[in-house]
Amino acid sequence: MFNNIAHLFGRSGVARLKMTSNVVLVALLALVLSVSVYAQDENVLVIGTEAPVNLDPAIGSNDQEALFNRTVYDFLVDVTVDSDIAPALAESWEISDDGLTYTFTLREGVTFHDGSSFGPEDVVFTFDRLKELESSVLSRLGEFTVEAGEGNTVVFTLTQPNADFLYAVGARFTAILSSDDMAFDTGVDANGTGAFSVSEYVPGERTTFAANEAYWGGAPSLAGVEHVYIEDKNAQVDALLSGDVDFIFKLSLDQIARIEGEDGFTVLEVATNQHPVIRLHANEGAIGEDVRVRQAFKLATNREEINDILYGGRAVIGNNDPIGPLYGQFYNDMLEKPAYDPEAACALIQEATGEERLTSTLRLPDAFGGDYALMAAALQQQWAEGCIDVDIEVFPEGVYYSDGTWLDTELGITGWGSRPIAQAILVEAYVPGAAYNESNWEDEEVGALVAEAGVTTDPEARTQLYHQISEIFAERGPIIVPFFAPVLGAVSNDVQGLEMNPFPGLTDVRNVSLGQ
Amino acid sequence: MTQTQPQTDVTPKRVSRPFYKRALASAGDFLRQLARRPLSFIGLMLVIGFILMAIFAPIIAPFAFDQISTGPRSSPPSIDNLFGTDRLGRDVFSRVVWGSREIIVIPGIATAIAVFFGAGLGMMTGFYGGWIDEVISRAFDSLLAIPAMVLALVMLATIGPSAVGIVIVIVLLYTPIITRVVRSATLNVRSLGYVEAARLRGESTFYIVTREILPGVLPALVVEAALRFSYAIFLTASLGFLGLGVQPPSPDWGRMVSEARNNYTRTPWEMVYPAAAIAVLVVGVNLMADGLRRIFRYEGQER
Numbered sequence: 093m094f095n096n097i098a099h100l101f102g103r104s105g106v107a108r109l110k111m112t113s114n115v116v117l118v119a120l121l122a123l124v125l126s127v128s129v130y131a132q133d134e135n136v137l138v139i140g141t142e143a144p145v146n147l148d149p150a151i152g153s154n155d156q157e158a159l160f161n162r163t164v165y166d167f168l169v170d171v172t173v174d175s176d177i178a179p180a181l182a183e184s185w186e187i188s189d190d191g192l193t194y195t196f197t198l199r200e201g202v203t204f205h206d207g208s209s210f211g212p213e214d215v216v217f218t219f220d221r222l223k224e225l226e227s228s229v230l231s232r233l234g235e236f237t238v239e240a241g242e243g244n245t246v247v248f249t250l251t252q253p254n255a256d257f258l259y260a261v262g263a264r265f266t267a268i269l270s271s272d273d274m275a276f277d278t279g280v281d282a283n284g285t286g287a288f289s290v291s292e293y294v295p296g297e298r299t300t301f302a303a304n305e306a307y308w309g310g311a312p313s314l315a316g317v318e319h320v321y322i323e324d325k326n327a328q329v330d331a332l333l334s335g336d337v338d339f340i341f342k343l344s345l346d347q348i349a350r351i352e353g354e355d356g357f358t359v360l361e362v363a364t365n366q367h368p369v370i371r372l373h374a375n376e377g378a379i380g381e382d383v384r385v386r387q388a389f390k391l392a393t394n395r396e397e398i399n400d401i402l403y404g405g406r407a408v409i410g411n412n413d414p415i416g417p418l419y420g421q422f423y424n425d426m427l428e429k430p431a432y433d434p435e436a437a438c439a440l441i442q443e444a445t446g447e448e449r450l451t452s453t454l455r456l457p458d459a460f461g462g463d464y465a466l467m468a469a470a471l472q473q474q475w476a477e478g479c480i481d482v483d484i485e486v487f488p489e490g491v492y493y494s495d496g497t498w499l500d501t502e503l504g505i506t507g508w509g510s511r512p513i514a515q516a517i518l519v520e521a522y523v524p525g526a527a528y529n530e531s532n533w534e535d536e537e538v539g540a541l542v543a544e545a546g547v548t549t550d551p552e553a554r555t556q557l558y559h560q561i562s563e564i565f566a567e568r569g570p571i572i573v574p575f576f577a578p579v580l581g582a583v584s585n586d587v588q589g590l591e592m593n594p595f596p597g598l599t600d601v602r603n604v605s606l607g608q
Numbered sequence: 609m610t611q612t613q614p615q616t617d618v619t620p621k622r623v624s625r626p627f628y629k630r631a632l633a634s635a636g637d638f639l640r641q642l643a644r645r646p647l648s649f650i651g652l653m654l655v656i657g658f659i660l661m662a663i664f665a666p667i668i669a670p671f672a673f674d675q676i677s678t679g680p681r682s683s684p685p686s687i688d689n690l691f692g693t694d695r696l697g698r699d700v701f702s703r704v705v706w707g708s709r710e711i712i713v714i715p716g717i718a719t720a721i722a723v724f725f726g727a728g729l730g731m732m733t734g735f736y737g738g739w740i741d742e743v744i745s746r747a748f749d750s751l752l753a754i755p756a757m758v759l760a761l762v763m764l765a766t767i768g769p770s771a772v773g774i775v776i777v778i779v780l781l782y783t784p785i786i787t788r789v790v791r792s793a794t795l796n797v798r799s800l801g802y803v804e805a806a807r808l809r810g811e812s813t814f815y816i817v818t819r820e821i822l823p824g825v826l827p828a829l830v831v832e833a834a835l836r837f838s839y840a841i842f843l844t845a846s847l848g849f850l851g852l853g854v855q856p857p858s859p860d861w862g863r864m865v866s867e868a869r870n871n872y873t874r875t876p877w878e879m880v881y882p883a884a885a886i887a888v889l890v891v892g893v894n895l896m897a898d899g900l901r902r903i904f905r906y907e908g909q910e911r
Binding site: 488 | 674676681695696765768769850851852855856857863866867869870871872873874
């Protein structure tokens with residue numbers, strides 16, 4: 093607020109008056125101004141977050157950058173919180189039978205914040221610009237060309253089928269820019285079609301957005317949005333509790349505990365696909381060569397207990413595959429949850445090895461503020477019940493992933509970040525010859541199913557394929573996914589209709605309103 | 609100051625007594641001297657207390673250090689769990705008690721080895737001088753130019769975190785420092801009359817170094833050893849905190865603090881007790897070292 097006042101002074105020239113004789117006048121004026129500024133704040137949603145650095149949608153990738161861009165811009169299609177595809181600037185689309193041509197029909201009568209109208213040339217400009225800037229989303233879009241089609245359409249031509257193409261089109265890098273903005277700069281110049289336009293951007297401090305009354309989806313009920321940049325998470329919690337901000341995200345359990353004790357706030361919790369993989373080498377001669385040993389490890393792992401220890405039960409218990417609940421219908425929720433049965437594990441170990449007990453060394457990175465080491469200590473105790481004795485070796489995270497330890501160790505834990513699509517992680521780590529095939533698992537059937545899923549555009553058929561893959565993982569996969577970590581946020585109870593996105597920066601505030 | 613002058617072990621008339629007897633006599637003397645100063649006495653008692661705790665850990669601690677579910681998870685201090693429990697339900701009190709072993713034994717062994725090498729190299733370089741002195745001193749100077757923590761992190765990252773690794777790191781870090789201290793003390797002693805006399809008597813170099821020079825540098829060495837021990841404790845705890853210490857589930861105090869710090873506001877007991885244990889032990893060792901230093905300085909002034 094004081095910054096606003098100072099700014100107004102500077103502009104109106106009050107500050108140039110002689111200080112000595114005008115202090116009282118200035119103070120009075122400040123009071124009047126601050127009250128009027130405050131009055132305008134009533135219907136403004138205030139979000140506390142870290143400061144963005146690169147506001148170019150093609151480049152900026154973290155939550156705060158995405159949050160800024162999500163507020164100002166629109167996308168051709170929206171990826172919903174449930175991982176569905178919804179129309180946005182494209183009213184509808186058609187996919188050719190060979191899966192190589194996507195024709196988007198654009199919405200009519202949409203205008204940018206500067207008043208210019210939106211059309212196919214803006215889409216072409218945006219996507220060509222992604223190529224020019226070598227945006228990281230290109231790896232997901234695959235090779236394509238884009239051109240204006242007949243009427244109000246845009247045609248994308250792919251060189252090979254990509255079943256996740258629409259998800260890439262709706263990814264956070266593909267915000268539609270105006271083709272007039274040839275010298276696009278960040279922040280102040282941001283000119284989108286979104287529900288809010290930038291009124292003021294103060295780098296490192298705050299951005300204020302005003303509602304776009306001419307928004308194609310109807311004027312938002314909020315008068316505006318404000319992003320307040322607070323680098324320290326605990327200070328963000330303070331700001332929320334004192335009423336300075338309405339919504340914060342990516343909190344720790346400890347921070348959540350502070351908020352839960354207070355009235356007037358709701359804790360938000362969304363499952364992501366971020367998960368640890370406890371895996372065995374499955375190649376010949378390795379610890380997990382025998383499927384019975386793999387199954388023994390699964391049976392000896394008490395997932396509920398680990399969820400309780402690390403997340404107070406807030407995480408989602410995983411199957412034994414990387415396809416999490418974030419992927420909507422691709423997640424196999426029909427699959428029976430892995431049971432904890434140390435006695436059965438013992439029996440399998442003895443059957444497979446001929447020995448009473450199995451000994452090994454569990455190696456892991458010191459990740460998530462010691463959480464992984466804590467999980468390892470719990471696993472050590474759980475597995476001991478199942479006739480598996482392990483020593484623990486914890487490595488600094490950087491060392492673990494950079495010197496090859498994570499690929500070389502027979503038994504290890506790897507942290508996998510949330511990938512927006514299931515296909516990406518399967519291709520990266522679980523098909524024969526994959527770049528990060530950390531478990532040395534060469535299952536031809538999985539390889540074939542993953543390849544097929546990559547080019548199958550029919551959602552039902554694709555779901556079948558992914559479910560089949562999950563079943564194979566449960567039956568003979570060399571990995572344990574104990575849980576999918578939640579992302580935690582908190583919101584003031586004055587805020588209605590806010591649904592936090594698994595990637596919190598992409599949280600949609602268009603339909604949010606304020607007031608009890 | 610009404611204090612009696614402590615027995616000095618460097619006077620030529622005592623040379624005939626067996627070395628170990630003199631050492632024992634002087635050790636007893638140090639302890640008596642320490643006990644006479646209130647702060648040093650507190651330091652001494654704290655160190656002895658921790659050593660007893662380490663020795664009798666199995667009796668004192670109600671649970672094994674790695675036993676999970678000794679009580680409800682993350683529960684505050686109670687009769688059953690004196691210091692509360694951590695997120696795995698392990699007893700924090702038992703872990704702190706068991707942890708005293710590692711935090712005393714690892715720095716203790718490491719300091720002892722560093723003192724052994726440091727004393728040997730320091731007396732050698734100080735006694736011989738010449739090119740040996742030049743080579744070793746310059747090599748150690750360059751080693752000392754690198755910040756200790758950085759060097760420790762690089763070395764541990766290379767050889768892998770383990771108890772042996774920490775001992776190696778501490779020995780490599782502290783040997784040069786001790787060498788330097790002993791070397792300068794040796795230079796002072798070397799030119800004294802009784803050393804000169806022994807040389808003229810035709811005594812062997814080994815005899816001169818162990819019987820004439822060692823007792824002379826002993827005060828400096830003992831004070832330095834005590835100081836190094838306290839630094840070694842801190843270094844061990846810091847490495848544990850940074851995840852480069854002894855491997856879990858060992859009750860490493862530094863690691864315990866590190867594991868608990870994310871939940872500090874919810875479960876402060878998880879972090880406070882091991883942190884306090886580190887602080888108290890280091891303060892105790894430092895008070896003791898300070899007492900030693902004062903005794904020796906006093907002695908030195910009298911001589």
